Amino acid sequence: MDRYEGFREFLQARQQSLTRTASLLTGDAHLAEDLLQTVLIRVASRWTRLARDANVEAYTRKALVNQHLSWRRRKHVELPSVTMPERGRSHDEATVRRLALRQALGRLTPRQRTVLVLRFFEDRTEHETAQLMGCSLGTVKSQTHHALSRLRTLAPELADLLTDVPTETHR
Numbered sequence: 001m002d003r004y005e006g007f008r009e010f011l012q013a014r015q016q017s018l019t020r021t022a023s024l025l026t027g028d029a030h031l032a033e034d035l036l037q038t039v040l041i042r043v044a045s046r047w048t049r050l051a052r053d054a055n056v057e058a059y060t061r062k063a064l065v066n067q068h069l070s071w072r073r074r075k076h077v078e079l080p081s082v083t084m085p086e087r088g089r090s091h092d093e094a095t096v097r098r099l100a101l102r103q104a105l106g107r108l109t110p111r112q113r114t115v116l117v118l119r120f121f122e123d124r125t126e127h128e129t130a131q132l133m134g135c136s137l138g139t140v141k142s143q144t145h146h147a148l149s150r151l152r153t154l155a156p157e158l159a160d161l162l163t164d165v166p167t168e169t170h171r
Contacts, residue, residue: 007047010056011040018060024117025068027106035071039063062132065114069133072110097158104155112147115140 022032022039043050043060050056105113111133118129119140130140152159 004044004047006051007044014057014060018064021061021117021122022064022068024105024121025064025114027102027113035064035068039067058132062134065118065132066134069110069114097161100155100157101161104151104158107154108147108150111139111143112150115143116147116151119144 018036019032022036023029026032026035039060042063043056050059105116108116114133115129118124118132119126124132126137126140126144130137133140
């Protein structure tokens with residue numbers, strides 16, 4: 001019996017989603033690859049036990065969040081800054097908004113960025129977010145509130161996107 005039986009299938013099924021999450025957390029494709037690779041090595045080394053006893057995807061996502069926060073605490077990893085395109089050029093409005101959002105997310109604290117990625121990009125509940133981040137429900141609520149307020153300040157051009165997002169979260 002192969003020690004990694006099922007790991008390849010898990011990776012094939014979830015890699016795109018995990019890569020997207022890592023990319024949103026880090027704001028950089030290369031850091032995202034490093035983050036995901038580090039976590040997948042840990043998952044693979046524990047695969048036999050995880051496949052038998054745990055929700056592998058939940059474990060992997062929690063490990064992604066923990067590793068990201070750990071890297072940011074220890075290394076003070078600088079997220080790349082995104083330069084907004086000049087207004088004179090003809091750019092797709094969606095691209096400009098995506099760049100503005102990425103730039104604003106890069107200026108949030110690691111916990112604020114993480115809570116927004118989990119809550120709004122991954123559509124996680126407050127409870128799921130608290131579990132993944134290893135913190136209390138109150139921390140998720142306060143971090144969400146502070147992150148959204150800061151986003152509104154940092155990127156007023158995204159105000160129409162953020163008007164549908166409540167400052168107080170009730171999910």
